[in-house]
Amino acid sequence: MSSILSNWLISNLLRFLGWGAALFSVLAILLGARQTGRSAERADQLKKIVEVKDAQLRATLDAPRTRPELVDRLRRGEF
Numbered sequence: 001m002s003s004i005l006s007n008w009l010i011s012n013l014l015r016f017l018g019w020g021a022a023l024f025s026v027l028a029i030l031l032g033a034r035q036t037g038r039s040a041e042r043a044d045q046l047k048k049i050v051e052v053k054d055a056q057l058r059a060t061l062d063a064p065r066t067r068p069e070l071v072d073r074l075r076r077g078e079f
Helices: 001-063 067-076
Strands: none
Touching: none
């Protein structure tokens, strides 16, 4: 009687361990995909920030340096 019970318990234990390993593998893949998505979003956001910063630097380089330059540009309509 005890051998039947122990055999049943061992066979079910191995089955549950197999299902647990499969579940753990699926969860690891899903969490990895989630992290990859976050990293991609972070990279896109960083790219946008760098583009805005570069645009601001280009605008600063093209800005008039003195008040007379500003007045001239406003009169010519180039500002």
